[in-house]
Amino acid sequence: MESEWPTTPPLPKVQVVDVPRFFFPKGVPISISENEAALRRVNDVFSTIGNKVTMINMAEVCRAAGIPIYWKRSVYDSCCNNLSRSISIADFASWWNRMTAVAHDEAARFVYTLAGPNRNYLTKEDLAPILKDLIETFPGLHFLREAEEFHSRYVETVIVRIFWAVNRSWTGRITINELRRSNFLETIRKLETTDDINAITNYFSYEHFYVIYCKFYELDKDHDLIINKIDMSQHCNGALPPQIIDRIFSGAVTRSPAGKRIRQALETIGYTDFVAFLLAEEDKRHPTSIEYWFRCLDLDGDGVLSMYEMEYFYNGIKNKMDQHNIDSMRFDDVICNLLDLIRPKQPNVISLSDLKKCLLCTRFFNTFVNWVKYYEQEASEGERATVTDGEEELNDWDRYCLEEYEALMADDQDNDELEDINLNLDDDDDLLIGSNINTAVNLSLREFGDSQRTKILEAI
Structure with missing residues (x-):
């Protein structure tokens, strides 16, 4: 007797599809032949020089290996284990083979070169050697070489600018992915194309350092590289209300040397903290600046700016204007204009994402941060005229x-x-x-x- 149970059709044969690898945290691997070709070119350099290379010759070695020449200090230190001795082709080949085995694109190789094999991120200290070497060897910095007492200030300034633009996570550690998303490595390569350090305004400009240091020097009356709240109150002829100064010194936007957030109020801040402040104050449209001022204004740290918080800081602006006998608007009128400007997702509170989407967020922050800029923007008709350098705005x-x-x-x-x-x-x-x-x-x-x-x- 045949079974009355229904039979199921056989399962179709599954075809295994070979999906090529698509995730390469250390970059897409470079072919062995390409790495070996670079090593042969380096070997030719060593043979020409005499089989031993010192720091003086490292630009030629880096150029032969396809490495940006202003990495040379860290490449040399890695090859000689920071012993400041001459290196042989065997020293370089050993380092090169270890590095190329695990680091494949420029970002991964840069981190490996500066931080070594045991870390996948950069700290501020990792960047100092290449910047000191830049001072010593870049043709357009010959005048700074003669003033050694300012070398450390220049290095500190550049490092703050690098972390400001690249370390978008505020961790004090630059990751490989953050390097890939930034223009920092591209900018290092651009240094090879010019002798004018000011032609590249990103990060390394001497003129920008000059401006920053002069602004700090004006406040640091005793020249101990530390300023207090009274010193800061003199910035821009007293444009900052005390409420904002208190928040700058509160630890909300300050990091310890180890990169950890400081959770107690500070009596003083140092030069590097001032550099970060000035970057935030003069370019409020930069993503890091938006985060900087949002942290200052968010008194309770709940992730939104409430009416109470905005009124608290606006009162500081209003008091400053009253001291100068300048008429000011009522807060109710001001907040109506700001809500129309920002158009927040939630009614009557403003989030960080709301501000990042607003092209006119500078106007918003000036209303609470700097009474002079607030008065100027309210008294003027429209936005400031754009300034161009050649064809670039x-x-x-x-x-x-x-x-x-x-x-x-x-x-x-x-x-x-x-x-x-x-x-x-x-x-x-x-x-x-x-x-x-x-x-x-x-x-x-x-x-x-x-x-x-x-x-x-x-x-x-």
């Missing part, structure tokens, strides 16, 4: 540095002319001469690229 930071640098140069030129006049006075005017020369020197301290002025300052 300058961002807010580049425009600020361009204007400030020109003003500082004009100021120093006036001081130099005053000094020349004083030196031509009669001997009977010794008292007047002494007074004016001292003023001229004090005002021209910004010319720290000039070794003679540095020596005058030391003598004083």
Whole structure:
């Protein structure tokens, strides 16, 4: 008797599809033949030089290997294990084979070169050697080489700018993926195409460093590289209300040397914290600046700006304007305009994502951060005119540095002319001469690229 149970059809034969690998955390592997070809070119360099290479020859070695030449300090240190000795082709080949076995694209190789095989991220200390080497070997920084006392300030400034633009996670550690998403490695390669350090405004510009250091120097009256709240209150002729200054010193936007968030209020901040502040203050459209000011305004840390928080900071702006006998709007009118500007997803509260989507977020932040900029934007008709460098439109930071640098140069030129006049006075005017020369020197301290002025300052 046949079974009455229904029979099921056989399962179709499954075809195995070979899906090619698509995830390469250390970059798409480069062929062995390509890596070996680079090593042969390096071997030719060693043979030409005499089989032993010192730091002086590392630019040729890097160029032969296809490595950006301004990595050379870290490549040399890796090959000789930081012992500052000459290296052989065997030393380089050993390092090259280890590195190329695990690091395949430029971002992964950069991290391996600076941090070694046991870390997949960069700290601020990792970047210092290549920046010191940049000062020593970049043709356009010859004037800075002569003023050694400013080397560390330049290095610190550049490192803060790198982390500001690249370390979008605020961790104090630059990852390989963050490098890939940034233009930092591309900018390092651009250094090989020019002798003018100011032609590349990203990260390395001496003029930008000059502006930043002068702004800090004006506040740091005792020149101990530390400023307090009273010092900060003098920034931009008192444009910052005390509510904002308190938040800058609260630890909300400050990191410890280890990269950890500081959770207690600070009595003072250092030079690097000021650099971060100035970057945020003068380019409020930058993503990191938006996050910086949002952290300042978010008093309770709940991730949104409430009416209470915005009124609290606006009162600081209003009080400043009242002190200068300038009429100000009521908060109710101000907030209506801001809500129309931002168009937040949730009614009556503003989130970080709301601000990042707003092209006019600078207007929003000025309303709570800087009373002078707030007054200027409310008194003017429309936005500021754009400034271009050739065909390229300058961002807010580049425009600020361009204007400030020109003003500082004009100021120093006036001081130099005053000094020349004083030196031509009669001997009977010794008292007047002494007074004016001292003023001229004090005002021209910004010319720290000039070794003679540095020596005058030391003598004083």
